[in-house]
Amino acid sequence: MGGGHERHSQSPVTGPRSIAIVDCNNFYVSCERVFQPALEGRPVVVLSNNDGCVVARSDEVKALGVKMGVPFFQIRPLVEEHGILAFSSNYALYADMSNRVMSILHHFSPHQEVYSIDECFLDLTGMEHLDLTRYCQKIRQRIRKWLGLPVCVGIAPTKTLAKLANHIAKKQPQYNGVCNFNQMPSLEADRIMASIGVGEVWGVGRRLAEHLGRMGIETVKALRDADPKGIRQQFSVVLERTVLELRGISCLSLEDIAPVKKQIMSSRSFGAYVYSLQDLGEAVSLYTSRAAEKLRSQRSVAGGIQIYIRTNPHKEHAPQYHPSITVPLIEPTDDSRRIVRAALWGLKRIYRPGLAYQKAGIMLVELSPSGQKQAGLFPAVMGQDESRSKRLMCTLDRINQRMGNGTLRLASEGIEQNWKMKSGRKSPCYTTRWDEIVKAMA
DNA sequence: TCTGGGGTCCTAGGACCC
DNA sequence: TCTGGGGTCCTAGGACCC
Numbered sequence: 427m428g429g430g431h432e433r434h435s436q437s438p439v440t441g442p443r444s445i446a447i448v449d450c451n452n453f454y455v456s457c458e459r460v461f462q463p464a465l466e467g468r469p470v471v472v473l474s475n476n477d478g479c480v481v482a483r484s485d486e487v488k489a490l491g492v493k494m495g496v497p498f499f500q501i502r503p504l505v506e507e508h509g510i511l512a513f514s515s516n517y518a519l520y521a522d523m524s525n526r527v528m529s530i531l532h533h534f535s536p537h538q539e540v541y542s543i544d545e546c547f548l549d550l551t552g553m554e555h556l557d558l559t560r561y562c563q564k565i566r567q568r569i570r571k572w573l574g575l576p577v578c579v580g581i582a583p584t585k586t587l588a589k590l591a592n593h594i595a596k597k598q599p600q601y602n603g604v605c606n607f608n609q610m611p612s613l614e615a616d617r618i619m620a621s622i623g624v625g626e627v628w629g630v631g632r633r634l635a636e637h638l639g640r641m642g643i644e645t646v647k648a649l650r651d652a653d654p655k656g657i658r659q660q661f662s663v664v665l666e667r668t669v670l671e672l673r674g675i676s677c678l679s680l681e682d683i684a685p686v687k688k689q690i691m692s693s694r695s696f697g698a699y700v701y702s703l704q705d706l707g708e709a710v711s712l713y714t715s716r717a718a719e720k721l722r723s724q725r726s727v728a729g730g731i732q733i734y735i736r737t738n739p740h741k742e743h744a745p746q747y748h749p750s751i752t753v754p755l756i757e758p759t760d761d762s763r764r765i766v767r768a769a770l771w772g773l774k775r776i777y778r779p780g781l782a783y784q785k786a787g788i789m790l791v792e793l794s795p796s797g798q799k800q801a802g803l804f805p806a807v808m809g810q811d812e813s814r815s816k817r818l819m820c821t822l823d824r825i826n827q828r829m830g831n832g833t834l835r836l837a838s839e840g841i842e843q844n845w846k847m848k849s850g851r852k853s854p855c856y857t858t859r860w861d862e863i864v865k866a867m868a
Numbered sequence: 869t870c871t872g873g874g875g876t877c878c879t880a881g882g883a884c885c886c
Numbered sequence: 887t888c889t890g891g892g893g894t895c896c897t898a899g900g901a902c903c904c
């Protein structure tokens with residue numbers, strides 16, 4: 427295999443590996459249910475920012491045919507008819523629950539890749555004597571008992587197969603929440619793979635599934651049995667790796683240590699249309715400050731910032747405008763004030779009056795480790811200023827961390843913030859704010 | 869009326885260089 | 887008038903993921 431990126435190189439480990447993926451069921455909905463047990467058994471959805479789209483559905487809602495990501499207003503009739511309960515997303519709560527899940531999992535294997543807020547790969551290679559199906563049942567039971575969250579587990583020699591096993595564990599009750607390809611007769615694996623659509627494979631989205639379907643590759647099994655070289659030619663090296671992974675040949679390694687981000691974004695739709703440069707500037711300032719915080723927390727500096735604003739693309743008859751601009755930062759920096767200054771400069775360049783803006787966003791780019799910052803063009807001028815900046819940003823972060831986000835903020839972020847999001851259905855931050863902790867009533 | 873946010877990787881094509 | 891070929895770097899866009 428010709429070179430390539432390290433993380434895609436084949437594992438030097440000989441013999442099949444045992445990779446597990448633990449995935450929380452309907453994570454956001456399950457988090458809400460932990461603190462409101464009365465929601466159990468009832469149809470529940472969690473909505474995206476601005477209560478715009480459905481981003482999590484309980485089984486009852488899935489059974490009604492509600493798809494992931496549909497605009498909430500489109501399912502209003504169903505909501506009325508079936509008494510669907512809807513919640514604004516409460517990310518502080520979900521992040522906190524996620525951390526708890528991950529730390530429990532860490533006890534089951536130190537080789538852990540936190541893949542997303544509700545998913546985690548574990549390398550269980552070498553622990554097969556424990557009977558991994560039983561071992562993973564223990565994982566399920568512990569997370570259920572300690573946190574009240576339901577999870578399913580897939581086990582296989584590769585990540586792609588583990589994801590597939592997880593899918594099976596979720597859909598087919600006879601597996602009782604744990605599906606282990608490493609202990610499955612190959613005839614049974616064939617049968618199951620022939621019964622699952624190719625679109626369920628990790629890495630095969632809607633477009634690829636359509637394209638593959640036109641070529642007669644409609645099931646997981648058909649993709650597994652396709653010629654890898656041919657797939658590479660017709661599609662890409664990525665899909666070729668998927669084919670190999672489906673055959674049990676590992677191409678994706680488990681990444682214990684999370685790599686630093688290469689770009690950091692912050693964007694948001696507004697609660698109501700925004701027209702003025704002033705309001706857009708406040709929003710852009712806030713987003714930039716949030717991104718800069720993340721930048722500092724991973725100890726990077728940014729070499730540039732991209733700013734974009736846009737009108738509502740769904741309003742086809744309204745005038746459309748979606749410009750963007752990238753502003754280089756002369757000196758790579760992590761100082762919120764400097765980055766915000768650059769962002770506002772860029773915003774002024776692209777702003778046009780008379781339009782109804784629906785969203786703004788920024789992206790920090792050209793990130794590099796903050797230690798090895800290049801000596802500036804004017805080193806004599808920078809030195810003193812720099813250590814001041816460092817102390818100030820450090821203090822800012824510490825106060826906001828302790829007292830809550832937004833306790834201290836730049837004046838440019840505004841006071842009124844009439845562009846703020848709507849979020850009228852939010853549950854309390856049970857676990858992260860003392861003033862919203864569960865109250866026990868006699 | 870009302871349509872999310874944050875990431876990654878790969879590829880193609882153009883600019884530029886020798 | 888006729889005008890090569892190969893390499894690198896960058897960017898935009900598309901696909902995917904949750």
